[in-house]
Amino acid sequence: MTMSFAGRFSGRSAVITGGASGIGLAVAQRIVEEGGRVCVWDRDPTQIEQAKAVIADLHGVTVDVADPVAVEQAARRTIDALGAVDILVTSAAITGPNMTTWDYPVEDWRRVIDININGVFFCNKALVPHMLERNYGRIVNIASIAGKEGNPNASAYSTSKAAVIGLTKSLGKELAKTKVTVNCVTPAAVRTAIFQQMSQQHIDFMLSKIPMARFGEVEEVAALISWIASEECSFTTAAVFDVSGGRATY
Template identity: 45%
Template sequence: MATIRTALVTGGARGLGAAAAERLRADGLKVTTLDVDGADICADVTEEGTLRRIAEELGPVDVLVNSAGIVGPNKPLTETTVEEWRHVLDVNVLGTVNTMRTFVPGMRDRGWGRVVNFASMAGKDGNAGLSVYSASKAAVIALTKSAGKELATSGVLVNVIAPAVIATPMNDSTAPDVLAHITSLIPMRRIGRPEEVAELVAFLSSDRVSFSTGAVYDISGGRATY
């Protein structure tokens, strides 16, 4: 009898995280969602001590999907504040670091694991009016590349997804003019659907990916240029 693999999806209460959790369950994984509210476990990814207590209760986690994130301020760089930068970087960057520091050692010890981080096309291109968010997602890309190299011979693969605009509640807070502009950059002339991204998550969470780590997977309707 095959062992059922376990997955933890942060930001799993809504949007891309919820879609990923549903898709992984369809693949037969035992999925636990974590979010600040509305999830199987309500917790904040910025609190590493809390994550470590959760890890003790959950037991082994084979797949970690880091979907928790916030957009932050929609304003020019010169109008942003230090507090806004710290808040977004705490959630988007340190939140991802915290979960990886908590759950990757167990994967490495067991000789198998998959980490799927979420960045954004903003992390590659930089979106005007979203400097804080763009910088945070660029950091997640570099973090993934570094971790992928560090773990390359361990059986733990670490990859990152860089979506363009996807129809999720997260974008409800994006200014309409900013949303319209970044949608206009997509050659397919539409925004993506959560279930389309979830398919990519499912692949990167499985044995079907075996020779790819530290890689950036664009899902952008043709927007990506490098």
């Protein structure tokens, strides 16, 4: 059941990377339903159009978050379109292949790192100065329980998500005396289109690690992210929020 927080994001504008599908789309839907405006950044223009068909008045920018120049351009376009960006949710990510570290193709490794951590860095870097100028901001970087535990046969993904946690903690402390908070969320596996990038063996492994014996729902993760992205979450920064069905142990 989704609770209603009508007006919680009234007057606020958000950027959600990878926001045309999965967790990002669920967050976009909640923010719009609760009075906010959203621009999704996604590398697939077709998915952006499909998202616009689902969410009224949704804005979209086609961008590869692994390209720092494209990210800066997207930031300027979005600020021009929305007037401001108060919230950033970094949801864009890929899993990479499931194989041992010593067999991992170098190009696949680089692509996972480029999107999953460099992309988060580029997006944070592009929008923090704007948030500082406005004396307000909420950044929610989406990491993964894999970043805490290190999933076997997913070294690039696990490494990138551990790096997202580290970046979040560093940036959150740098901004701690400002009105800009930076936190991250570490979900266990949530059944989205990203499962298509994984082997069935790896999917079964992830499920076996969750005490609740089920995968998370995008709406459950979106509910947590929406609170962290709201004005209510004002005394928490550089923090890590688990949504793992009991899997997280620290």
